């Protein structure tokens with residue numbers, strides 16, 4: 001089911017089936033609401049097998065969320081073309097990859113929190129934000145999650161809390177843009193290198209169709225933002241940082257501390 005929705009959404013993005021898409025979106029929305037009700041019920045009655053049920057519901061909501069936003073994007077895209085005056089060149093640029101924007105002050109806020117554990121342990125956050133009409137993902141909201149396990153070299157987010165936060169983001173129509181964590185004992189480019197666990201996690205998100213990006217913050221405020229799927233471009237807004245390295249899959253910079 002979710003697979004079909006995704007297919008339909010991709011077709012819609014390609015600029016077809018747009019008229020039917022609004023009706024389709026309403027149907028998806030109704031299905032999502034039914035699922036959310038069931039999910040709330042599941043959370044209230046943590047019976048045997050609740051975890052599996054929760055996973056299925058979250059997956060459904062995530063997939064349908066993707067379908068809905070793709071349908072919306074497709075309609076915006078279509079109306080932009082329709083509005084162009086007859087005879088003018090209708091040139092619509094499609095990004096080859098993902099484009100992000102982030103402000104220095106937000107990066108510093110993330111660094112302060114991620115590296116702020118009194119016992120020097122790792123922390124992890126969800127990152128959300130907004131998407132501009134031309135598709136730039138603005139990384140601008142820090143979403144704290146509870147931890148299950150937390151040491152100086154390892155952190156795991158509490159799954160139930162994580163899922164709850166993702167559902168809240170989806171409810172408010174905000175995208176899940178990143179999952180960032182700290183390496184409190186690392187410094188510089190080397191210290192910000194993703195571990196095998198970090199790469200595995202990032203690859204799992206990509207395999208699930210999420211366009212989320214990873215972020216690693218070290219003790220000296222070196223920040224590595226990286227992806228393992230589509231090529232990415234990160235624009236940094238503001239003053240007070242030095243770019244250390246940049247490629248189509250990552251950006252490494254050093255923030256000046258406030």
Ligand SMILES: [Zn+2]
Nearest residue numbers: 183194195198
């Ligand atoms: Zn790590």
